[in-house]
Amino acid sequence: MSNPIEKQTSLDEQAVKDEAYMRQAMALAAQAELRGEVPVGALLVKDDSVIATGYNLSICRHDASAHAEMECIRAAGQVMENYRLLDTTLYVTLEPCAMCAGAMVHARIGRLVFGAADLKTGAAGSVVDLVRSSAFNHQLEVTAGVLAEDCGEQLSAFFRRRRQEKKALKMAEKKQGQ
Numbered sequence: 290m291s292n293p294i295e296k297q298t299s300l301d302e303q304a305v306k307d308e309a310y311m312r313q314a315m316a317l318a319a320q321a322e323l324r325g326e327v328p329v330g331a332l333l334v335k336d337d338s339v340i341a342t343g344y345n346l347s348i349c350r351h352d353a354s355a356h357a358e359m360e361c362i363r364a365a366g367q368v369m370e371n372y373r374l375l376d377t378t379l380y381v382t383l384e385p386c387a388m389c390a391g392a393m394v395h396a397r398i399g400r401l402v403f404g405a406a407d408l409k410t411g412a413a414g415s416v417v418d419l420v421r422s423s424a425f426n427h428q429l430e431v432t433a434g435v436l437a438e439d440c441g442e443q444l445s446a447f448f449r450r451r452r453q454e455k456k457a458l459k460m461a462e463k464k465q466g467q
């Protein structure tokens with residue numbers, strides 16, 4: 290049995306690490322935004338080092354599967370030369386969708402850490418929980434809500450800006466039509 294105080298310290302240490310990795314995921318999300326994509330970023334960590342990163346590229350790639358997590362899982366498979374990403378932790382700024390959650394189960398990822406919950410399509414507890422379902426032969430450990438407010442604000446700011454841009458464009462078109 291480990292000393293409860295020691296255990297608390299290691300839990301705190303993990304929380305600090307989780308936040309640091311989530312900040313990196315947010316920086317990746319910003320890369321997506323620079324390309325006009327919805328800002329979602331992901332990275333995969335094994336033994337305290339980042340082995341792969343990804344960000345949303347669905348529009349640029351004309352590919353509905355090019356979510357941040359999928360990009361990250363694909364890159365990690367190349368690095369590890371294995372489709373099974375055992376003993377890894379995936380960090381992502383937004384709760385994964387059903388596709389990404391399914392890929393995480395297939396890849397046998399050990400732990401999922403996500404930022405903002407996705408109440409519309411989240412498949413790690415919000416709409417459905419595919420990553421902890423006993424119906425499958427693999428379950429992930431889940432830590433939800435790491436930097437949730439910051440991750441959520443990154444997304445809402447993007448959508449706010451996009452709505453304003455659309456509105457401005459419409460106004461300009463109207464003006465031209467007059």
Ligand SMILES: [Zn+2]
Pocket residue numbers: 356357358385386387388389390
């Ligand atoms: Zn997804």
